[in-house]
Amino acid sequence: MSITRRTAFASAGAIAMAPRGVFAQGSTTPEVRKATLGYIALTDASPLIIAKEKGLFAKYGMPEVEVSKQASWGATRDNLVLGGGSGGIDGAHLLTPMAYLIHTGRIVQNNQPMPMALMARLNTNGQAISVAEKHKALGAKLDAGPLRRALNAESKVAMTFRGGTHDLWLRYWLAAAGIDPERDVSTIVVPPPQMVANMRVGTMDAFCVGEPWNAQLVNQRLGYTATTTGEIWKDHPEKCFALRGEFVERNPRAAEALTAAVIEAARWCDAAANKEELATIIGRRAWFNVPPADILGRLRGEVDYGDGRQITNTDLAMKFWRDHASYPFKSHDLWFLTEDIRWGVLPPDTDTNALVNAVNREAIWRAAAERAGVPAGETPRTSSRGHETFFDGKVFDPENPQAWLQSQSIKRMGGA
Numbered sequence: 169m170s171i172t173r174r175t176a177f178a179s180a181g182a183i184a185m186a187p188r189g190v191f192a193q194g195s196t197t198p199e200v201r202k203a204t205l206g207y208i209a210l211t212d213a214s215p216l217i218i219a220k221e222k223g224l225f226a227k228y229g230m231p232e233v234e235v236s237k238q239a240s241w242g243a244t245r246d247n248l249v250l251g252g253g254s255g256g257i258d259g260a261h262l263l264t265p266m267a268y269l270i271h272t273g274r275i276v277q278n279n280q281p282m283p284m285a286l287m288a289r290l291n292t293n294g295q296a297i298s299v300a301e302k303h304k305a306l307g308a309k310l311d312a313g314p315l316r317r318a319l320n321a322e323s324k325v326a327m328t329f330r331g332g333t334h335d336l337w338l339r340y341w342l343a344a345a346g347i348d349p350e351r352d353v354s355t356i357v358v359p360p361p362q363m364v365a366n367m368r369v370g371t372m373d374a375f376c377v378g379e380p381w382n383a384q385l386v387n388q389r390l391g392y393t394a395t396t397t398g399e400i401w402k403d404h405p406e407k408c409f410a411l412r413g414e415f416v417e418r419n420p421r422a423a424e425a426l427t428a429a430v431i432e433a434a435r436w437c438d439a440a441a442n443k444e445e446l447a448t449i450i451g452r453r454a455w456f457n458v459p460p461a462d463i464l465g466r467l468r469g470e471v472d473y474g475d476g477r478q479i480t481n482t483d484l485a486m487k488f489w490r491d492h493a494s495y496p497f498k499s500h501d502l503w504f505l506t507e508d509i510r511w512g513v514l515p516p517d518t519d520t521n522a523l524v525n526a527v528n529r530e531a532i533w534r535a536a537a538e539r540a541g542v543p544a545g546e547t548p549r550t551s552s553r554g555h556e557t558f559f560d561g562k563v564f565d566p567e568n569p570q571a572w573l574q575s576q577s578i579k580r581m582g583g584a
Contacts, residue, residue: 196539198422202232203415204252205426206244206260209237209361209456210378211463212291212407213261215488217450219433227432228425228539237455240359241329245270248412249282259411259426261290263332265504265513267410271527274514275331283413285529286501287427288536290407290434292493293398294466294486295334296382297341299374300367300391304475310395310559312345319353319373326358326366326375331513333406336504337397338376339511343578344560350511350580367391378406379486380462385474387462392474398484400559403491405500416529423529427536431494435542438489443467492548496533498524499552499566506569512580520569 207213216235219225225233238244241263248270250256264286266275273281299308299315306314319325325342327335339349349355353373358366363381366372367390374394385391397404409430416423437446447464450456456463465472469485472478487493505520530551537547556564564572573579 196229196421196424198229198425199419200422201230202234202252203230203258203422203426204234204236204256206236206238206247206257208241208244208261208359209458210261210407211380211450211467211486212294212378212488214437214446214450215290215430215433215494216261216409217455218437218446219429221449222433222436224429224432225426228429230422230425230429233426233429241266241332242357245275248284249276251412252415258415259287259409262408262410263329263334264289264405264408264501265331265333265336265508266329267408268501268505268523268527269331269508269513271413272514272518272523284527285411285413285416285423285532286408286496286527287411287423287529288409288430288434288494288533289405289496289500290409290430290488290494292403292405292487292491293396293484295337295376295378295397295406296393297338297374297376297395297397298363298367298382298385298391299394300370300372301389302370303373304392307475308394310399312341312347312394315374316345316347316352319347321352321354323353323373324356324371325349325353326356326363326372326377328360328377329357331508331511333504334376334378336507336511337400338374340507340558341376341395341400343576346578348578364388364390379466380456380458383466383472384458384462386472389474393471394473396471396482396484398482401556402484403487403493404556405497405504408496416532420532424532424536424539427532428540431533431537431540431542434488434494435540438487438493440468492546492553494533495548496528496530497548497551497553498528498530499554499556501528502566502569503556503564503572506564506572510573510576510579510581516581 220235247256252258267284267286269275271284273279308314447460451460469482508514
């Protein structure tokens with residue numbers, strides 16, 4: 169199904185504008201006390217978990233928020249479409265591009281658009297690309313080139329969702345080394361918590377996922393970290409906090425309250441003094457069921473790559489708040505959409521600027537940040553972080569996404 173401007177945005181136009189007038193009335197009392205939010209067992213879900221554990225949702229007037237574990241990103245999508253009032257969820261810890269792919273209907277049954285609202289970024293950095301132990305001697309690191317000798321069209325490289333962040337990091341890494349992720353390997357989908365188990369049985373050659381699964385792979389000596397994604401693009405955007413557009417339309421003050429709680433939690437998560445407690449909380453059986461030791465090191469910026477390289481206090485560690493990590497820059501959303509066009513997930517005629525303006529709710533983030541007591545100096549002045557430079561020297565100019573596409577020698581255009 170081709171996405172035209174009309175089909176992509178007609179169903180969302182009213183929703184995109186509705187909350188802004190309501191906020192001006194001044195009341196901050198949420199319209200509802202309850203919401204159900206989904207998460208995947210990944211460290212970057214921490215702001216949602218901490219907002220629940222520390223009573224922050226209740227602090228902002230929503231004491232009945234449930235944070236519910238999801239089996240996969242596909243299950244998260246399905247439960248968002250179902251909705252909280254029908255046994256699903258109202259919002260989620262989400263791969264940033266998924267908010268847009270659901271909004272346009274590209275990943276929804278019958279290609280039916282389901283309006284979404286992107287409220288905040290949950291983190292920057294903190295993902296990695298891991299390679300099986302059997303390939304360690306080849307020495308593939310930030311340069312994936314050495315793997316060409318071992319990979320073929322039957323080789324399995326895994327990511328977590330087609331068109332999602334991990335898919336895009338993996339494809340970028342491979343393509344930069346001249347490895348076509350569409351032809352030279354078999355790219356498959358595996359839920360994050362199942363990555364290590366799949367590597368253990370020897371069915372995969374590499375994967376891209378968030379923590380703590382890369383660290384756990386190293387700790388179990390099943391493979392090594394070739395590169396962290398922050399090395400591919402320093403301080404890159406990653407997960408987002410997104411809500412169903414209908415929920416925001418009906419409950420604009422509740423949407424602001426939820427976002428304020430997530431913002432306060434993100435600030436708590438980023439404090440160095442809280443890292444050990446954070447690892448202990450999310451490692452619990454109720455959340456991840458993972459040893460805190462598999463979480464804590466990389467939270468602190470300590471990376472054992474599993475191939476002899478070790479670094480500490482890296483500035484490429486996961487950030488929840490520092491350097492505007494929580495702010496939903498529209499320029500970052502535009503990069504994700506441009507890459508999804510590059511790989512055929514979105515059609516080339518997608519009006520990306522209109523799509524970003526329909527989904528991204530930075531105005532609500534600003535109102536929520538003020539409510540959460542964020543100093544004005546910690547709020548970005550613009551919707552764009554400007555030019556972004558990647559490890560291979562390519563530069564993304566949000567004012568000219570077409571130039572980015574033209575600069576890529578390996579791509580698949582034309583729509584999925």
